[in-house]
Amino acid sequence: MTISPDFSAASTAVAAVLAVYLLLGEPWAGRRMYGSLARRRDTEPRALVRYFALVLALWWAFAALAVAALLLSPGTDAADFGLAAPERPVYAVTGILLVGAIAVASGRNFHDLARRGKNVPGLAAIEAMLPRTAEERRIAIAVAVTDGLCAELVYRGLLIAFGVGALGLDLYAAAALSVLVYAVAGLYQGRKGVLVFALFGAMLTALYLATGSLLLPVAVHVILSVRDLTLPAPEKPRAALPAA
Structure with a gap:
């Protein structure tokens, strides 16, 4: 994979502002937002819907800035942003089908564990975001799809x-920097969240570099996000009845 983007001054300014926010502002904002949701989740019926609505607005705003950076640079092609067909379509389709099968199998297992009240790996870190009603489930799916589309466009x-x-970096150095910026976005899940985001981001970046397209990373991201955000929320223990 090779890219040769030629950023204009205006495009550089837009991209730089967004990159600085993602590196320094997003980890702090994400942690505050999730902390606020966790505190209000059990007392405000629509807390999760409002939280997800804000997340959707932010993601599409970030994506709009990414598109603006592309449009403001006449010397930059859409393929420089990964907006192109995969170099190896057969591998991309095979990868999507494989990840889809894994997500379905693991999703069933996770749902079964959750229904039986057993531990689901990583569930505690996103517990406040798990849907409890049909409305919450619908908007959770919308967020999962948006996350896959917009995060890949922005971070990759x-x-x-x-x-x-x-910045004049080598392709792989730029890719490593993008993984670092993506990793700190997981701070709202604590230190383990940063590690998980780093590993997940590295995998998605490798898929992008291997195919020269965002298609496979987007598909993988969407599939796994939908699986995770549609897991059933753990049932809260009922308060003990007073002794007679």
């Missing part, structure tokens, strides 16, 4: 192109 497409075209 824009940041790697920015590292190469504006």
Whole structure:
């Protein structure tokens, strides 16, 4: 995979502002937002819906800035942002089908564990985001799809192109920097969340570099996000009845 983006001054400014926010502002904002949700989840019936609505608005705003950075640079092609067909379509389709099968199998297992009240790996870190009603489930799916689309465009497409075209980095150095920025976004889940985001981001970045397209990373991200955000929320223990 090779890219040669030529960022204009305006495009560089837009991308730089977004990159700085993602590195320094997003971890802090994400932690505060999730902490607030966790505190209000059991006392405000629509707390999760409002939280997800804000998340959707932020993701589409970030994606709009990424598109603006592309449009403001006449010397930058859409393929420089990963908006192209995969170099090896057969591998991409095979990867999507494989991940889909794994997600379905693991999702069934996770649902079964949750229904039996047993531990589901990683569930505690996102417990406040798990849906309890049909409305919450619908918006959770919308968030999962949006997360896959917009996060890949921003973290893989824009940041790697920015590292190469504006910072003058080697492709793989720019990719490593994008993984670092993505990793700190997991701070709202604690230190383990940062590690999980780093590993997940590294995998998605590798898929992008291997195919030259965001198609496979987006598909994998969406599939796994839908699986995780549709897990049933753990039931809260009922308060003990007073002794007669």
